[in-house]
Amino acid sequence: MPYPLHIQIQIIVLVIVVAIICVYLVRHYLFTLNRLFGRQRYPYLDIDEADWPFVTVVVPCHNEEKVISRVLDALLDVDYPEHRLRVVPLDDRSTDRTAAIIADYSARHRHRIFGLHRKEGVAGKGAALEWAMNYIATDIVLIFDADYVPGIGLIKQLVAPFFDPEVGAVMGRVVPQNVHRRMITRLIDLERSGGYQVDQQARMNLGLVPQYGGTVGGVRRSALQSVGGWGSDSLAEDTDATFRLLLGGWKTVYQNRSECYEEVPEDWDARKHQVTRWARGHNQCLARYLRPLWMRPGVSWLEKVDGSLLLGIYAMPLMMIVGWAVALSLWFLGVNKAGLIIVLMVAIYSTLGNFATFYEVAAATHLDGTRHRARLIPFIAVGFLVTLFAVATGTLAQIISHDSRRPLRWQRTEKKGDGG
Amino acid sequence: MSVPVTTFVFFALVLFCAVLPFVPALRELQFHRDATPLTVSRRSRVDVRHFANGLRDFLQARLGWVMNEVRQSRTPAEGHGEGVGSYVVVPSGAELEVATVEGRLVVGTGELVLRGAGELNCEVYAAGDLCFTHATRIRAVLSEGDLELAPRSRILRWVHAGHHLVVGEETQLFGRASADEALFLRPGTFFERLHAPTILVGVAKPEEPTHPDPDxxxxxxxxxxxxxxxxxxxxxxxxxxxxxxxxxxxxxxxxxxxxxxxxxxxxxxxxxxxxxxxxxxxxxxxxxxxxxxxxxxxxxxxxxxxxxxxxxxxxxxxxxxxxxxxxxxxxxxxxxxxxxxxxxxxxxxxxxxxxxx
Structure with missing residues (x-):
């Protein structure tokens, strides 16, 4: 006897959710196995001698008085040819001492640091970068957020891939510096390891779609401008740029061994806001680029599949919650689909975290040679639950309120500035 | 076994399995055994002279005083040092038989010639020019002047010359080979990583590529x-x-x-x-x-x-x-x-x- 319509709909929804989650499950396994046993690609890392091009390093900042000096000092110390490197701290309407600190550095290092001060216009990092491009002459533009500390050789490593004329953007690896502070910083450290050491590098190995992350990386300005610039209306200018470059025939390169320290959030509230912000931006890109990605000739099938999964990653928590709700509903309605429910549960367990799943994190700690920190993996479930509900509520709010039309503003995570 | 007991045992077992992974996790949280940031410096990979500089610094720190004494007295010194192992330090212009220094760190305070074939499982250093007259298997070599490797030599880790590095035919250069001025290679040489302001292949002078004049x-x-x-x-x-x-x-x-x-x-x-x-x-x-x-x-x-x-x-x-x-x-x-x-x-x-x- 057929089930009533509402039950049939629930079963269909559950099957779709399970199918999508299983696709992500396979993806995570593939990435992990590739990193452990596959051929590893670092094609640009060995460029140690070259006629290095002129480069501008932009440091967008909004009320960053605690950390701005640290990043500027680090950039003054890099081994890139001095006369070919310009550092541009971009102050966007700071109300603290950021502008004064930048002015002081610009005065003391006249030929190397050129501060820009933005007083009006649309708020947000994308808009600020778009504005700054009017004052930048070089084709290669690297971007570091103010709470990052680049090492001596990092600039050369990030510039090297741009010798390849197909490369439109480059992304380095982000490494948390304030790891020991709290449980949350240690969990974020594990998530970052999984995300970069396994996910991003596997995408690089397999010729998929590594993501430009907006900091510790850079873009070829002419390429980005040919596909519409920074996109000042975007909630996530980095993901937006990744997909527009891909659609325009440019590649994004991930450099796993080009690492840079960052300061990660030290309380759950800040983390929740950070993840919600990322989710909103990512979902905006999902709505914008999913269809064009599949319609675009010249983008390989593998890139289309991986790009779609990358776009959909922040829609997954909401989908998981829907799956759980439907599974519970079917259970209590007495529908005998236990097998399906078990598959769903196993799949959810196996893909736990979505961003840095258990096995990806374990593989990442193994690759990093830091086995003791792998012992914290059981606690990732805590981080996962916070992420799950932060992303789900953010996504839901976005769907209900169409909040991508709201005016943009600077979204930043509070930093301590003491380097951990 | 009764049903309540079986149920209790089952749930206790499940709880135990669920809690077990948290024991090492809690210990790690408490004792912070692995809570330092990952190391991000990769100078050894980027800097081709990394190991050469490391050996120079190491010798200066551990054997600097011996080298100074040998320079002044012009008599060789031998010994065994903690972290250094067995070593021999010779004055400038010395000529050594490879067979007599096998298994020892060889340090020349100036020019040095190593004669005869053999194996040198420790590093060789010369503050001046260094010449190997016969095919030798060497772990690592640093010469502050010119360095000449005989045909069919074998470098296992790295080699660096402060001026010119001349490599004989059919030499095997595993790891890094570098020179601060020029590196000369001969046919049959195997290599992995070479670095020099000029790397020249063969003995004949190359012709300069001509600047084309496109139609x-x-x-x-x-x-x-x-x-x-x-x-x-x-x-x-x-x-x-x-x-x-x-x-x-x-x-x-x-x-x-x-x-x-x-x-x-x-x-x-x-x-x-x-x-x-x-x-x-x-x-x-x-x-x-x-x-x-x-x-x-x-x-x-x-x-x-x-x-x-x-x-x-x-x-x-x-x-x-x-x-x-x-x-x-x-x-x-x-x-x-x-x-x-x-x-x-x-x-x-x-x-x-x-x-x-």
Whole structure:
């Protein structure tokens, strides 16, 4: 006897959710196995001698008085040819001492640091970068957020891939510096390891779609401008740029061994806001680029599949919650689909975290040679639950309120500035 | 066993299994055994002289006083030091039989000659010129002056010369080989990573690539029917052939093979998803990147880096980089022909070989 319509709909929804989650499950396994046993690609890392091009390093900042000096000092110390490197701290309407600190550095290092001060216009990092491009002459533009500390050789490593004329953007690896502070910083450290050491590098190995992350990386300005610039209306200018470059025939390169320290959030509230912000931006890109990605000739099938999964990653928590709700509903309605429910549960367990799943994190700690920190993996479930509900509520709010039309503003995570 | 007991045991077991992983997790949280940030410095990989500098600093710290004494007294010293092992320090102008110093750290306070074949499982250092007269298997060598390796020698880790490094025929250079001035290779040499302001292959003086004078300038739109021109880059679906003696002033990406005709000049970088062949006398002012094999034929000049994850073949009289603007050629395997010249770095991820012309 057929089930009533509402039950049939629930079963269909559950099957779709399970199918999508299983696709992500396979993806995570593939990435992990590739990193452990596959051929590893670092094609640009060995460029140690070259006629290095002129480069501008932009440091967008909004009320960053605690950390701005640290990043500027680090950039003054890099081994890139001095006369070919310009550092541009971009102050966007700071109300603290950021502008004064930048002015002081610009005065003391006249030929190397050129501060820009933005007083009006649309708020947000994308808009600020778009504005700054009017004052930048070089084709290669690297971007570091103010709470990052680049090492001596990092600039050369990030510039090297741009010798390849197909490369439109480059992304380095982000490494948390304030790891020991709290449980949350240690969990974020594990998530970052999984995300970069396994996910991003596997995408690089397999010729998929590594993501430009907006900091510790850079873009070829002419390429980005040919596909519409920074996109000042975007909630996530980095993901937006990744997909527009891909659609325009440019590649994004991930450099796993080009690492840079960052300061990660030290309380759950800040983390929740950070993840919600990322989710909103990512979902905006999902709505914008999913269809064009599949319609675009010249983008390989593998890139289309991986790009779609990358776009959909922040829609997954909401989908998981829907799956759980439907599974519970079917259970209590007495529908005998236990097998399906078990598959769903196993799949959810196996893909736990979505961003840095258990096995990806374990593989990442193994690759990093830091086995003791792998012992914290059981606690990732805590981080996962916070992420799950932060992303789900953010996504839901976005769907209900169409909040991508709201005016943009600077979204930043509070930093301590003491380097951990 | 009754049902309640079985149920209790089952749930207790489940709870135990669930809680068990948290025991090491809680201990790690409490004791912070692995809570330092990951190390991000990779100077050893980036800096080709990293190990040479390390050995110099190590010797200065551990054996500096012995070296000073030997310099002044001009008599050799032998000994055994903690962290140093067995060592021998000799004055400038000394000549040693390899067989007599096997298994010892060899330090020359000036010029040094090592005679006879054998194995040196420790490092060899010379504050002046250093010469190996016979095929020797050596762990690592640092010479502050000129360094000469006899034919069929074998370097296991690294070798660095403060001035010139001359490598005999059929020598095997595992790891890094570098010189602060010039590196001379002979046919049959196997290498992995080479670095010097000038790397010369063979004994004959190479001919300078001639600056071509192109017949006509090609506009990006003339490069094919199915091309995407944006941001001074031409994206071509399929193969592309640049005509002989043509001039192109943009970057080119071909999603097939790329063939650069003889005497062509490119003011930009090239990339192919297949192979790249650069014909005789071509002049490339940018980089050359390929997913497949790259052939740089006779008398060509490439200014920018050359990168492939497959094979690279460098022909007679080809030149990569300039003395004042060095470059990098990197491939899975490299074959470099006599009279070719590289200014900068030559990296073979698996095998590099010097072949006769």
């Amino acid at each position: 006509r300038r090609l506009d990006p739109g003339e490069l094919g029917h199915n091309v995407d021109v944006r941001a001074n880059r031409v994206l071509v679906e399929g193969d592309l052939q640049l005509p002989a003696n043509s001039l192109v002033e943009c970057d080119i990406v071909a999603r097939g093979n790329l063939y650069v005709g003889p005497g062509a000049r490119v003011r930009g970088s090239l990339k192919a998803h297949g192979q790249v062949v650069v014909e005789e006398g071509a002049w490339l002012e940018g980089a050359v990147v390929a997913v497949g094999r790259i052939e740089i034929r006779r008398g060509t000049y490439v200014h920018g880096p050359i990168l492939t994850e497959e094979e690279l073949w460098i022909g007679v009289d080809a030149r990569i980089g300039d003395l004042d603007r060095p470059s990098t050629a990197r491939a899975r395997s490299i074959e470099i022909t006599e009279r070719a010249r590289v200014h900068g770095s030559l990296w073979a991820a698996e095998t590099g070989k010097v072949v006769s012309s």
